[in-house]
Amino acid sequence: MMTTKQHQLTVLGSGTSTGIPMVGCHCPVCLSPSPLNKRLRASVLLDTANGQRILIDTTPDLRLQLLRAKVDSLDHVFITHDHADHLHGIDDLRPLTFPPRPPLSVWTHEQTHGAIQRRYPYLFDPAAGRLGGGRPNLEINALDLSSGVTSLELKGDQFELFLNPHGTQHSMAIVHDSMAYIVDCHEIAPSHLEWLRSKKLELLIIDCVQKEPHQTHLWLDRSVEYIEAIAPKKAGLIHMGHKLEHIALERELSVLKSSEIMVCFDEQVLTYRTA
């Protein structure tokens, strides 16, 4: 019997930049005892049908996320953009590059690459860490995404990358076979929506920070509008703030007749088919 190979996506963190609970906040969601309302910073892990492990974003919670998901090696890392909640755990990749392991390849777009160089010059200095301490041994690659959707093949895994506006900067959307990961943007261009629809996605993980309109993020109405435009088989909301209570939001979404929309939660494991 033929079995269709599946890719796996693990939600390492489903929360907005502060994480939930937010330090100092006593709102019902931050005080909720439910694990569904405890959200580390937004990140996912892909286990591809080809046997590769790929991390998207290095959050300030990275060490805990890698331990919790029992990650003891990675093949590649994508970084969507340079905001602290997506980048500032990058040093926690260090143990995964200790000798005799090879350098770990990191893929991002030019704007973020420039920010990493300015913020973390030691990552690019081969002399750093010769005496104790050390630095993660990374090969940080800058992708030019200025001409639109750009393909990248990593040892048999096909990725398509493009930029979405995120406040004054841009965040990299990542498409792998029948899955798209779109975080930290306030809009998606109509041409990209159309292209995503033509992909007949099985899984779309999409930004949704709150219900009220937001200047740099998608908010519930807009996330749902885009999900309907893209029409994946199933969609999951991520990067959620403390005004979104898991069960209440799930109930609200269940009355919608369109695509199946899930509220992502930490340690959730999803699958999607190979293209």
Ligand SMILES: [Zn+2]
């Ligand atoms: Zn963010």
Ligand SMILES: [Zn+2]
């Ligand atoms: Zn709160």
Ligand SMILES: [Zn+2]
């Ligand atoms: Zn951001």
